[in-house]
Amino acid sequence: MTNALIVIDVQNDFCPGGALAVPDGDGIIPGINALMAEADAVILTQDWHPAGHSSFASSHAGKAPYDMIDMPYGPQVLWPDHCIQGSKGADFHALLDQTSADLIIRKGYTPSIDSYSAFFENDRTTPTGLEGYLRTRGITHLTMVGLALDFCVNYSAVDAAKLGFQVDVRRDLCRAIDMNGSLDAAVQAMTGAGVSLTGS
Ligand code: VGL
Ligand code: ZN
Numbered sequence: 001m002t003n004a005l006i007v008i009d010v011q012n013d014f015c016p017g018g019a020l021a022v023p024d025g026d027g028i029i030p031g032i033n034a035l036m037a038e039a040d041a042v043i044l045t046q047d048w049h050p051a052g053h054s055s056f057a058s059s060h061a062g063k064a065p066y067d068m069i070d071m072p073y074g075p076q077v078l079w080p081d082h083c084i085q086g087s088k089g090a091d092f093h094a095l096l097d098q099t100s101a102d103l104i105i106r107k108g109y110t111p112s113i114d115s116y117s118a119f120f121e122n123d124r125t126t127p128t129g130l131e132g133y134l135r136t137r138g139i140t141h142l143t144m145v146g147l148a149l150d151f152c153v154n155y156s157a158v159d160a161a162k163l164g165f166q167v168d169v170r171r172d173l174c175r176a177i178d179m180n181g182s183l184d185a186a187v188q189a190m191t192g193a194g195v196s197l198t199g200s
Contacts, residue, residue, distance in 0.1 A: 005039035008146030073157035145173035172199035
């Protein structure tokens, strides 16, 4: 088997002090760096939104962060402005080892569509290209870590399992936002899709 480590969104805005900080988001970085040496391939994802992105509450009059709206593709949580292309908040955390990465895949750049998953945008059909990259490299097994467990890690893991990859999410190397039961729902979704959750 060929194994890839997929490191989801370990960016300043998801770490303490960032615009959409995940509690202890930076606490997982040493463990992630250590795991890179064991993988055949290391892939980093980077949330990468244009200013005024449709997932930002600030783009919708009268809406506040964490409100829900209906997008043409379904319900969408509205977020504080975060991970704006080229900003400090969009940079990877300084402690994350970027040198070991084979590929950096950006997502969330389409103004009208959010993209939690590393594989498909939130319309669930527009591909990011990651599937093709993994398949052409002969990768069959994925270990997923990063931020946030209940959003981007969850969506990425479920999509990967649906695509036929063997997926292991290391819970000890993820942190969650956990709003309105989102963590429990995510664990259910991942388990139901055949994702294995380890390290907790
Ligand atoms: C994420 C909310 C908005 C994530 C990204 O990385 O989990 N969450 N954009
Ligand atoms: Zn985002």
